[in-house]
Amino acid sequence: MYEYTLLQQVTPDDERTINSFIDANPGFHFFQSPVFYKLSLTSKKLRPFFIIAKQEGSIVGVLLVCQQVQINLPFMRFLTSRNLIIGGPLVRNQDEPILNGLLATYRIKSPQSLYTQMRNIRDTTASRAVFLANGFGYEDHLNILVDLTQTEEELWKDMHSKRRNEIRRAEKEGCRVEMVATLETLTHCYDILTEVYHRAKLPLPDFGHFKVMLQHSTEKIGLRIFTAVWENRIIGCMLCIAWGDTLYDYYAGAYSRYYNKYPNDLLPWAVFNWAKMNGFSHFDFGGAGKPNVPYGVRDYKKKFGGTLVSFGRYECVHFPILFRLMTQLFKWWQCAKR
Structure with a gap:
């Protein structure tokens, strides 16, 4: 009963x-x-x-x-x-x-x-x-899952050649990825997300949601903040959630005026490598739209490799x-x- x-x-x-x-x-x-x-x-x-x-x-x-x-x-x-x-x-x-x-x-x-x-x-x-x-x-x-038990070489090979080239360009431009879990960094990231979601005309949780998530994060679970930095400016970000052996892509984006520095190409690759080195087995790339319906986000994510699934x-x-x-x-x- x-x-x-x-x-x-x-x-x-x-x-x-x-x-x-x-x-x-x-x-x-x-x-x-x-x-x-x-x-x-x-x-x-x-x-x-x-x-x-x-x-x-x-x-x-x-x-x-x-x-x-x-x-x-x-x-x-x-x-x-x-x-x-x-x-x-x-x-x-x-x-x-x-x-x-x-x-x-x-x-x-x-x-x-x-x-x-x-x-x-x-x-x-x-x-x-x-x-x-x-x-x-x-x-x-659809959803995209990346198997992080692969070697770094296998992950790199699994990506589309254009994506690999753009990662190289980002590095050549002097763009780098940092991981800093501070309120100041989160504030910069939220400014980026506000621009991205305003441009896409989609709702975004208020800042307090992310702030409390950061405050409740521990070594094992919670928010992980990755930023793309160019000339000491945060120009892109990727906010992920750690839980068990999975790292989950939560919110991400970059200032459109810095697209020519390729932050959206460098960030996922850096996150894959960080997650792999820190014991995660899976990266969940999040939503990829409906099958047979054109969706730019899916096209972007799929070029990083991974497996397309339909949950x-x-x-x-x-x-x-x-x-x-x-x-x-x-x-x-x-x-x-x-």
């Missing part, structure tokens, strides 16, 4: 038991952890909550959800809301009855939003029927008419900003 509970406030005891359960399950679970819950609490746009499954008092399943709101005004709050789940749920032995109970409880008890998006970072094919039965539709979505996404639209309306308004807004 399983018991399911919605936790909007997590006590120290809750945190310890959730961490113990997560530690007993190998894999990259940062986005389902109490650490990410705490980070989300600091954001004005996020409202995190857990759904916990227990059997005889012991945790057997965890689902961390973040309700995300883009415009925090009375009526617009709901219209610009979604529930975001990354890398979850996490279930003991992939037990389908537990997974079914977590999803069913989520559908009943979760705070309302326009839709729910679940971003997978592992293969869920074996349990896909359970998601579908609970009202979640599936669509393919996909699940989505459940709770208010279809409003969802279609807001989707169309967002497209119009993006066009108007160009």
Whole structure:
């Protein structure tokens, strides 16, 4: 018999038991952890909550959800809301009855939003029927994984020749990569990301999100800050998350006026080598768009090698008419900003 509970406030005891359960399950679970819950609490746009499954008092399943709101005004709050789940749920032995109970409880008890998006970072094919039965539709979505157990020579050879040439050019221009975990460095990186995401017309978490992530980082887990430096100026950055044997690409970008120094080419290569030397087995390059749909980010990432996988996404639209309306308004807004 399983018991399911919605936790909007997590006590120290809750945190310890959730961490113990997560530690007993190998894999990259940062986005389902109490650490990410705490980070989300600091954001004005996020409202995190857990759904916990227990059997005889012991945790057997965890689902961390973040309700995300883009415009925090009375009526617009709901219209610009979604529930975001990354890398979850996490279930003991992939037990389908537990997974079914977590999803069913989520559908009943979760705070309302326009839709729910679940971003997978592992293969869920074996349990896909359970998601579908609970009202979640599936669509393919690509990701790129880099095997860091290869030798440096193999990693270099796996890259596209043009990418190798641009790395050489970056080095010839005097561009170098540094790793400095300070608040000042993070501030410079956030300025870069603000320009990049404004240019792309995409939302970016507020600075406090990254600041708290840095504050909660340890030698084993958390934020790793890599910067591309040219003539003592930070011109590009790559913010990664360390967890277990995986280094995860979180946010990255460079000032457009310094593209001719090739910071976006040098950074991943330097990060691969750092991760390899520091005991990581995998580099998760993050999202690569939908199959058969042109996507410049995928083209850029794929030239660094790695394996293209499709872990996909699940989505459940709770208010279809409003969802279609807001989707169309967002497209119009993006066009108007160009």
